Amino acid sequence: MKLLEGGRTGQIWRDGDSVIRPSGAWTPTVHRFLRHLRNRGFRAAPEPIAISAEGQEVVGYVAGRVCEDLSDPLVGSERMLISAARLLHEFHSASEGFLESDGEIKAWMLPPQEPREIVCHADFAPYNVATVDHEAVGIIDFDTAHPAPRLWDLAYAVYRWAPLSDPANPAVAFDLDEQMRRAEIFCTAYGATVEERRRLPDMICRRLQALVDFMVASAAAGDESFAEDVSAGDARLYLNDIGYLGMHRNRLLKGLS
Known part of the structure; x- marks a missing residue:
């Protein structure tokens, strides 16, 4: 087996065409959802294989390069940006119907948000x-997913x-002008409506605040992973970005219109 890099260091392994990773109370629901996606013809998500007796999740390996550095010419390219937006739209289309058709009790890591239109990935x-x-x-x-x-x-x-x-963060690859341009490109490639574009800045802030609240609550409840994230300043970074978005809200709205 090969240890995979990324989140949950030392806990995610590749064994041939399978990936072995920790499971949670939500994993059975997620596996049913992944089967729903495949039944809808969406093959860009992992194939659910099993939940082992030892509490490990086994899913199919999704081939491809994963990189979060948008300064990388490949990952940060406009072509990549457009294809990512289109992939998200395809995923959302395939997600439709699961909430209505799945008759079993559902557990999710994150609390559902109203209206419950689809199952979102929530970390795209x-x-x-x-x-x-x-x-x-x-x-x-x-x-x-929730x-x-x-x-x-x-x-x-x-x-x-x-x-x-905020471009003041050294990990941020683009300045404000380029960020605005990329946001508009993503929305156009996704097919965002005029109403969705109008609501987007406030929804981003809501989403980030919900993330901060969940991180802080989980850390307080004893989750070591989230405690490390909060200690490292991740929650503070998100709160700073909420302020950054508020400062440039009107400019973002103009750029998206």
């Missing part, structure tokens, strides 16, 4: 998207892919 960021050449071809890590409006998912995706984050 470069580090969870598999790429080949300059195209986004797959989505991984569905732990955070029912929410499409815009809930689109908001976080635009935040991550533009990215709409």
Whole structure:
């Protein structure tokens, strides 16, 4: 077996065409959802294989390069940006119907958001998207999937892919002008409506605040992983980005219109 890099260091392994990773109370629901996606013809998500007696999740390996560094010419290219937005739209279309057709009790890691239009991925960021050449071809890590409006998912995706984050952060690859341009490109490629574009800045802030609240609550409840994230300043970074978005809200709205 080969240890995979990325989140949950030392806990995710590849064994041939399978990936072995920790499971949670939500994993049975996620596996049923992944089967729903495949039944709808969506093959860009992992195939659910099993939940072992030892509490490990086994899913199919999604081939491709995963990288979160948007300064990388391949990952940060306009072609990649457009393909990622289209992939998200395809995923949302395939997600339709699961909430109505699945008759079993559902558990989710994150609390559902109203209206419950579809099951959102909730972490559609470069580090969870598999790429080949300059195209986004797959989505991984569905732990955070939960029912929410499409815009809930689109908001976080635009935040991550533009990215709409303070350029004062050395990890941010683009200045404000380029961020605005990339946000508009992503929305256009996704097929965002005029109403969705109008609501997007406020929805991004709502999504980030919900993320901060969940991180802080989980850390307080004893979750070591989230405690480390909060200690490292991740929650503070998101709160800073909420302020950054508020400062440039009107400019973003103008750029998206």
